[in-house]
Amino acid sequence: MAADKAKKEDKSTTQYSLFFIQRFKGKVLFNVPMSEYTSFRIGGNADVMAFPQDEGDLKDILSFAEAKNFPFYILGAGTNLLVRDGGVRGIVINMSEGFKDIVWQEETKAVVGAGVKLAEVLNVCKEKGLAGLEFSAGIPGTVGGAVLMNAGAHGGEMKDIVEGVEILGKKGQKGFIPNGDLGFSYRKTGLPKGAVVIRAHMRFAKSSAEAVRDKIKEIAEKRKGTGKIAYPNAGSIFKNPEGKFAGRLIEEAGLKGEVSGDAQVSEAHANWIVNTGRARAKDVLALMAIIRDRVYSLKGVVLEPEIKVIGED
Numbered sequence: 001m002a003a004d005k006a007k008k009e010d011k012s013t014t015q016y017s018l019f020f021i022q023r024f025k026g027k028v029l030f031n032v033p034m035s036e037y038t039s040f041r042i043g044g045n046a047d048v049m050a051f052p053q054d055e056g057d058l059k060d061i062l063s064f065a066e067a068k069n070f071p072f073y074i075l076g077a078g079t080n081l082l083v084r085d086g087g088v089r090g091i092v093i094n095m096s097e098g099f100k101d102i103v104w105q106e107e108t109k110a111v112v113g114a115g116v117k118l119a120e121v122l123n124v125c126k127e128k129g130l131a132g133l134e135f136s137a138g139i140p141g142t143v144g145g146a147v148l149m150n151a152g153a154h155g156g157e158m159k160d161i162v163e164g165v166e167i168l169g170k171k172g173q174k175g176f177i178p179n180g181d182l183g184f185s186y187r188k189t190g191l192p193k194g195a196v197v198i199r200a201h202m203r204f205a206k207s208s209a210e211a212v213r214d215k216i217k218e219i220a221e222k223r224k225g226t227g228k229i230a231y232p233n234a235g236s237i238f239k240n241p242e243g244k245f246a247g248r249l250i251e252e253a254g255l256k257g258e259v260s261g262d263a264q265v266s267e268a269h270a271n272w273i274v275n276t277g278r279a280r281a282k283d284v285l286a287l288m289a290i291i292r293d294r295v296y297s298l299k300g301v302v303l304e305p306e307i308k309v310i311g312e313d
């Protein structure tokens with residue numbers, strides 16, 4: 001049995017290697033600990049992690065995955081992600097090392113690569129005195145991940161500034177999806193399954209450097225509590241139910257500080273779970289189950305996860 005498994009793994013690794021050696025410009029890693037690629041610092045190994053440098057690389061890898069029927073998963077900065085302890089089968093396509101361009105098409109419009117960090121775009125906006133993205137101050141992650149999650153805070157979200165996105169479909173076909181067809185809703189988009197965001201067209205409003213700086217300061221002040229959380233985490237674990245705050249419900253359920261292994265409900269913000277040492281995904285998932293059960297039985301509210309959970313147990 002074990003020999004069969006080893007043989008199978010060896011064969012698939014060889015297949016991957018041959019493909020990448022011949023065609024791929026970017027870096028390719030095998031047996032990669034996902035804990036090194038997630039802000040939670042949790043997760044088993046991914047079989048393969050590929051870092052496409054450009055559209056050609058991405059197209060090749062998507063076509064390859066399609067032809068071989070290999071599963072793939074798109075990774076940004078891994079700041080909204082819990083990877084299970086058994087890791088990820090197939091190819092993790094890491095978008096954070098390519099797609100780094102910011103091209104200004106007009107004074108208030110930029111086409112931004114999916115691998116650019118939101119913070120970098122915000123910095124440019126600050127210098128240029130462009131408003132619209134201030135809500136993102138303190139949100140880590142890439143533009144691609146932020147679009148997919150419709151990331152937002154303090155009354156703003158990506159939906160407000162994204163005019164549309166350039167994508168590669170899962171068969172490697174290129175497309176442009178305008179804002180109205182992106183199916184944006186609370187921390188969600190309706191991007192076609194398997195589509196990869198390669199660039200976002202972002203529209204800002206003319207303002208002044210001082211006004212943008214002041215707004216960022218105001219947001220930073222509001223985030224002061226969570227800003228002090230020193231342990232690895234993935235931001236909010238659950239979405240806010242309509243008209244309510246998940247954090248408040250969890251706190252009122254008496255769960256602040258609750259522990260499972262090295263995972264703990266943060267003392268600073270009850271909707272954040274922190275990894276206080278060597279937490280495993282199973283610890284975080286157990287804590288999430290406790291939270292959901294307790295909040296449901298005490299408050300009658302079903303909490304829906306905001307973080308994405310992937311991989312095998």
Ligand SMILES: Cc1cc2nc3c(=O)[nH]c(=O)nc-3n(C[C@H](O)[C@H](O)[C@H](O)COP(=O)(O)OP(=O)(O)OC[C@H]3O[C@@H](n4cnc5c(N)ncnc54)[C@H](O)[C@@H]3O)c2cc1C
Nearest residue numbers: 076077078079080141142144145146148151152153197235
């Ligand atoms: C300290 C902290 C604070 C946070 N605060 C906030 C907050 O205030 N508001 C908020 O909304 N979020 C917050 N988050 C969560 C997270 O930062 C955002 O959701 C962020 O936008 C995720 O980007 P990422 O690049 O890390 O995506 P990842 O975590 O890598 O991926 C998230 C999802 O996007 C998909 N994805 C990534 N890139 C692409 C792409 N190019 N094409 C298609 N799909 C893609 C992935 O497959 C996955 O489903 C916080 C997280 C942390 C750790």
